[in-house]
Amino acid sequence: MITIEHLYQLYLQHPVISTDTRKITPGSLFFALKGDKFDANTFAQKAIEAGAAYAVIDNPDYAAGERFLLVEDVLTALQDLARHHRRQLNIPVIGLTGTNGKTTTKELINAVLAQRFKTLATQGNLNNHIGVPLTILTVDSSHEMAVIEMGANHQKEIALLCTIAQPTHGLITNVGKAHLEGFGGVEGVKKGKGELYDYLAKSESEKVAFINSDDRVLREMQEARGLNNVVYYGKNSDPHNLISGKLLDNAPFLSLKWHNKNSLSYNVKSQLTGSYNLDNILAAICIGSFFGLNSDEINQGIEGYQPKNNRSQIMQTATNTLICDFYNANPSSMFVAIDNLDKVKAERKVMILGDMFEMGLESAAEHTSVIRKAMGAHVDERIFIGKDFSSQQSEVQNSNLLNTSFYLTAEDAIIGIKQNPITNATILIKGSRGMALERLVELF
Incomplete structure (x- = not known):
């Protein structure tokens, strides 16, 4: 087993870390991390062939020479190496x-x-x-x-x-x-x-x-x-x-x-x-x-500073102004985004909200609270996307507010919006990353 001190000396000579054989930097150290569906030990030889100086592995079956560095656990070795470097x-x-x-x-x-x-x-x-x-x-x-x-x-x-x-x-x-x-x-x-x-x-x-x-x-x-x-x-x-x-x-x-x-x-x-x-x-x-x-x-x-990655990002199209905030979402960020759109001065305002993930047992209650918050906002149209929002649709059944739609999937929403195009509006698009709401942008 290689020690962290020895590994650090090799890192100083090869100070670039690679974890993906599809993106190997020549002369780098390849760390064979495990995932839920893969074991990168099996790719160690490929990493060396692609130009890595050394491959850090934790399965001795894949140690095919001196350029394969065996550790107890690759992830722990990566973290320990970073700690050692930080101390310097x-x-x-x-x-x-x-x-x-x-x-x-x-x-x-x-x-x-x-x-x-x-x-x-x-x-x-x-x-x-x-x-x-x-x-x-x-x-x-x-x-x-x-x-x-x-x-x-x-x-x-x-x-x-x-x-x-x-x-x-x-x-x-x-x-x-x-x-x-x-x-x-x-x-x-x-x-x-x-x-x-x-x-x-x-x-x-x-x-x-x-x-x-x-x-x-x-x-x-x-x-x-x-x-x-x-x-x-x-x-x-x-x-x-x-x-x-x-x-x-x-x-x-x-x-x-x-x-x-x-x-x-x-x-x-x-x-x-x-x-x-x-x-x-x-x-x-x-x-x-x-x-x-x-x-x-x-x-x-x-x-x-120019925002990017679909976080609080304004996008101007030929017919609409988009507030792209769909990198991620949770109840707290939903509330402030709704409040912000409520305050924005625009002739027409549209709110498109996608499901929030990782809510656990609180999912129904939190999606309901967001729906209620959205229904109280001064906007012209509301669109809710996802199974969690759709399951709480009864929250608006007794409401007199018009122009509110629920779609089970983003694909359903795309079809619906194409049938009823939105123009000359300021549009908030917000949802969890897994909803992939960037697919909607081209509609506007």
């Missing part, structure tokens, strides 16, 4: 998690800090027990900061990711209703996300937490853990806030005014839609200010 890095690492907005907030923080520092941030959705170690292993000696997103769908996962990323600074965007099945309810979500605060509070050297002072739940979580080294931000004028701000406009992009403890005020325009993104922007401004960036650098970072 003497840079700030900002770890962030939360129910909603963590990816957008991560991107905003990175956009701001990159105005002065060479940063590295989590790419795509590499925020789990595999993605975080892969991200850490892309940090090199040239980087001055790292922004690491940590996702979870069950308890103890954030705790694990903290041992790998070892954040010096941390941020929880919020705590809401998501992955209820895995976390075991809302209290389970609070406990799971709070593992980041646990790590920051119990670390030997003092760590810093950035906390939204407007969020009562986060303040209670902070106090329960005795977390004292805190930097606050928020929309209120709390004198403890390093940064405070307020929304000026959302038509459809957010513009805001923010000020620091010296009462100096600055205006900034973003390319984000959705008033719920104000907190995410303020978090990035707060972190930029904490690390010494001036107002021009901070505003350039905010103004230059």
Whole structure:
């Protein structure tokens, strides 16, 4: 068995990690990870043939020479290698998690800090027990900061990711209703996300937490853990806030005014839609200010960030304005998206909502609550897609509101919308990733 120290020396010589034989980088280290339906040990020889310098395996049956490195467990070896590498890095690492907005907030923080520092941030959705170690292993000696997103769908996962990323600074965007099945309810979500605060509070050297002072739940979580080294931000004028701000406009992009403890005020325009993104922007401004960036650098970072990956993304077509927010969905994010569309000024507004996944025993109640919320919004048409929404259709049977449709599948919705085209409207499209609502975009 190869030791982590020996593996690390090989990593320093070959500092690129590959996990997919279809995307082998010549000279890389191939880690033969297992999945539910595959065992990459069987692809180790193919990885070497494709140009990998070494293949890390945990089945001795596939050790076909010195370039096959045998470990007890490949995933554990990957995580241990990342931990070992992280200990060699003497840079700030900002770890962030939360129910909603963590990816957008991560991107905003990175956009701001990159105005002065060479940063590295989590790419795509590499925020789990595999993605975080892969991200850490892309940090090199040239980087001055790292922004690491940590996702979870069950308890103890954030705790694990903290041992790998070892954040010096941390941020929880919020705590809401998501992955209820895995976390075991809302209290389970609070406990799971709070593992980041646990790590920051119990670390030997003092760590810093950035906390939204407007969020009562986060303040209670902070106090329960005795977390004292805190930097606050928020929309209120709390004198403890390093940064405070307020929304000026959302038509459809957010513009805001923010000020620091010296009462100096600055205006900034973003390319984000959705008033719920104000907190995410303020978090990035707060972190930029904490690390010494001036107002021009901070505003350039905010103004230059363009949302992508179908998160709070505005798309203008020939006949409609689309609010593409269908990367994922949960009750908390559904509510704020509905509120935002309600406030948007437009001649015609349409809401298209797809099922929310991983709701467990709360699924019926949560889909019902979203339907009720949607029915109370000032919009011209509502379209619900998916078996979970459709099963709660009785919620609107006694309503006098017209122009409300339910479709069992996205395919059914596509047929229905083609028969009744939507034009000259602002359209919110939101649902869980598994609904693949991007298929609807071409209809508009």
